[in-house]
Structure formats: structure tokens, C-alpha cells
Amino acid sequence: MNPVCASDLAKHFGRLRALDSCSFALPAGSVTGLVGPNGAGKSTLLSVIAGLLRPTAGSVQVCGTPVRGAIHPDVSLLTQKRPLYEQFTVREMMRAGAAMNDRWSADRAFEVLDLLAGVDVSAPVRTLSAGARTQVALALALGRLPTVLLLDEPLSDLDPLARDETLRIVMTDVAERGTTVLLSSHLLTDLGDVCDHLLLLDEGRVQVAGDIEEILADHRVVVGPAGVELETDGVVVDSSRTSRQLTALVRGGSAPSGWEVSHPDLEALVMGYLRASRTRKLARR
Numbered sequence: 412m413n414p415v416c417a418s419d420l421a422k423h424f425g426r427l428r429a430l431d432s433c434s435f436a437l438p439a440g441s442v443t444g445l446v447g448p449n450g451a452g453k454s455t456l457l458s459v460i461a462g463l464l465r466p467t468a469g470s471v472q473v474c475g476t477p478v479r480g481a482i483h484p485d486v487s488l489l490t491q492k493r494p495l496y497e498q499f500t501v502r503e504m505m506r507a508g509a510a511m512n513d514r515w516s517a518d519r520a521f522e523v524l525d526l527l528a529g530v531d532v533s534a535p536v537r538t539l540s541a542g543a544r545t546q547v548a549l550a551l552a553l554g555r556l557p558t559v560l561l562l563d564e565p566l567s568d569l570d571p572l573a574r575d576e577t578l579r580i581v582m583t584d585v586a587e588r589g590t591t592v593l594l595s596s597h598l599l600t601d602l603g604d605v606c607d608h609l610l611l612l613d614e615g616r617v618q619v620a621g622d623i624e625e626i627l628a629d630h631r632v633v634v635g636p637a638g639v640e641l642e643t644d645g646v647v648v649d650s651s652r653t654s655r656q657l658t659a660l661v662r663g664g665s666a667p668s669g670w671e672v673s674h675p676d677l678e679a680l681v682m683g684y685l686r687a688s689r690t691r692k693l694a695r696r
């Protein structure tokens with residue numbers, strides 16, 4: 412059974428379709444990178460899966476039960492705002508975690524804090540740096556012993572060393588507990604290091620979803636002289652032309668003969684989709 416299964420999921424804010432017809436599944440123990448341009452719907456999707464927002468249409472199931480607009484007990488969500496009680500110390504914040512959660516492991520929460528060099532448990536939350544707040548919020552999220560861990564931009568406030576520590580803690584959870592992780596980030600290199608699956612959103616719609624190796628194998632970067640028309644039975648996702656050459660990202664189909672063909676890496680693939688998204692939006696202006 413897939414721990415997360417979304418079917419025709421939609422979330423509208425008035426006339427804005429933040430999510431539209433999203434269907435995908437996250438396999439058990441997978442680490443999925445959630446990517447897309449600003450405003451694509453990533454945070455909205457994470458909130459709907461966690462049960463913080465009710466979908467307008469469609470459904471999402473977590474561990475076989477439908478999410479119905481209340482926090483799902485099997486899910487932990489690290490939101491972008493990292494909500495913490497300012498007047499508490501870190502230690503008191505962990506006690507609050509124990510009081511607020513039926514399933515709670517103080518051992519796990521403090522183990523995470525011990526592994527994070529930057530966090531002093533006697534420090535008041537209001538004195539913490541943005542990076543330390545992220546790490547305290549991560550300890551709270553993992554203390555709930557989640558089956559599904561949703562992380563919204565967990566790396567954005569962290570210096571490279573803290574980023575490395577944080578990713579290592581998350582990956583240890585995946586290895587030891589089989590946690591399923593959905594992680595939104597604009598940092599493609601970090602995603603490439605830890606993710607085995609990808610979910611790419613644009614304007615609330617799923618553009619690409621699945622196993623990263625399979626996705627990369629299904630795409631080609633083709634390069635040829637600028638004056639020659641590219642004939643392909645695949646879908647041209649994005650193309651750019653200099654005076655000398657044409658470069659295109661193509662999905663599916665067979666390799667066009669007479670062109671230089673390679674498979675993209677994750678960064679080139681995501682950049683291709685982001686450029687295509689920007690081109691579509693500029694064309695509508």
C-alpha cells in the first residue's frame with residue numbers, strides 16, 4: 412500500500428486554482444522532491460495532505476484512510492513558518508510536543524536535538540536563529556514518529572553544514588523507520604543527493620511524477636545546428652536557440668537521428684520544466 416495516494420485533488424482559493432486535478436502516489440519509504448516555480452502550489456499540497464486544508468475536490472488517502480481536514484495522526488508537517496511558542500525554552504517546547512501528541516517519543520525528539528550542534532535546549536525559542544528554529548521544528552516533527560514526513564522548504568534557512576546534518580537525520584529516519592518523505596525545495600543539488608522520486612508541480616498541476624531514474628530515462632537533451640528543424644515523436648518540453656545551435660528537452664519518443672542526444676540530470680530536467688513554465692506565463696501576458 413502506498414502511504415500517500417492523491418486522486419484528482421483540487422484546492423481553490425476563490426477563483427485561483429492552487430491545486431487542480433492532482434493524482435499521484437508516494438511509495439513507502441520513498442523520498443520525493445517536491446519542486447516547481449514560486450506559487451506552483453507546493454505548500455498548499457503539503458497542507459492538504461497533512462489535513463490542515465480541506466480540498467475543494469478529489470481526495471487524499473494517508474496510510475489507507477482519507478484525510479478530512481484534520482491533522483492526520485500518521486503525518487508530521489514542517490511548515491515554512493515553523494510555528495513555535497516564543498516564550499518557551501527548547502526543552503519546554505519538547506514538553507509541549509509530548510502534551511499535544513498522543514504518539515510521542517521524547518527520546519527521539521531529544522536524540523534529534525543532540526545530533527544538531529546548533530541547538531541549546533535551555534535557550535528561549537525567541538532567541539533562536541532561523542536555522543535553529545527549523546531544527547527545533549524538525550525535532551518536534553520527528554518526535555511524533557510519523558509514517559509520512561512532509562517538509563516545506565526545510566533547508567532554506569540552514570548553512571551548508573546544518574543542511575547536511577538535517578538531511579542526514581531525515582535519511583536515517585527513512586532507513587531505520589521506513590518513513591515516507593515529501594520534501595519541497597528550490598535547492599536542486601540537495602534534492603539530487605537524497606531524493607529517489609520527484610513530484611513537479613506547475614500552476615497547481617502535476618507535470619511529472621515518479622521514480623527519478625525512470626523520469627530521467629524518459630527524457631532526452633538533444634542538441635543540433637540552429638538552422639535545422641527538430642523532428643521528434645516525443646514532446647518538446649523546452650527549447651532554446653543560439654545563433655549556432657538548438658538545444659531541446661524532449662519527453663518520450665525515440666532518439667532523433669543526426670542530433671547529439673543525452674539524458675538530462677535532475678537539475679537540467681527541472682530547469683527545463685521551470686523555463687518552459689516561465690515561457691508559457693510570459694506568452695499569456
Ligand SMILES: Nc1ncnc2c1ncn2[C@@H]1O[C@H](COP(=O)(O)OP(=O)(O)OP(=O)(O)O)[C@@H](O)[C@H]1O
Binds near residue numbers: 448454
Ligand atoms: N490562503 C490562501 N488564500 C489565497 N490564496 C492562497 C492562499 N494560500 C496560497 N494561495 C495562493 O495559491 C497559490 C499557490 O501557493 P503556494 O504557497 O502553495 O505555492 P508554492 O509553490 O508553495 O510557492 P513558493 O515556492 O513561493 O513557496 C499562489 O498563487 C498563492 O498566492
